Amino acid sequence: MGATKTEEFTQADIVIAKYAKALAHPARIAILRILLERTSCICGDIVEELPLSQSTVSQHLKELKEAGLIKGDIEGKKVCYCIDERAWKEAQQLLQVMFSRFTSCNTTCC
Incomplete structure (x- = not known):
C-alpha cells in the first residue's frame, strides 16, 4: 500500500497493520515468546535460542522495536x-x- 493512501483508513486500522506487519515473521514471534518468558533479555541470549545469525536477529529486533x-x-x-x-x-x-466482531454466518458460501 502506498504511503499516500493511508489517510483513507482509520487510525485503528493503521495501528493494527503496523503491529500485524511486525508479527508477520516466525522469527519475530519466537523473539516475542522469549521476551514474554522473561522480564528482560539481552540480545546475545536471544541469538543463542534461535537458529539465526546475530545480524538477522538484530534486524528482527529492529522491526519489533x-x-x-x-x-x-x-x-x-x-x-x-x-x-x-x-x-x-x-x-x-x-x-x-x-x-x-466476527459472527458466524452459518452459510456454506466459503
Whole structure:
C-alpha cells in the first residue's frame, strides 16, 4: 500500500497493520515468546535460542522495536530488550476488538 493512501483508513486500522506487519515473521514471534518468558533479555541470549545469525536477529529486533512492541536499553556494549507494556496492551485490545466482531454466518458460501 502506498504511503499516500493511508489517510483513507482509520487510525485503528493503521495501528493494527503496523503491529500485524511486525508479527508477520516466525522469527519475530519466537523473539516475542522469549521476551514474554522473561522480564528482560539481552540480545546475545536471544541469538543463542534461535537458529539465526546475530545480524538477522538484530534486524528482527529492529522491526519489533520500530513497531513499538519491544523496547531496548543500552547497557555497555549490550542492548537489553523487553516487551513494551503500553504497546503490547494496545495491540491486544485492538486485535481483540477486531476479532470479536466476527459472527458466524452459518452459510456454506466459503
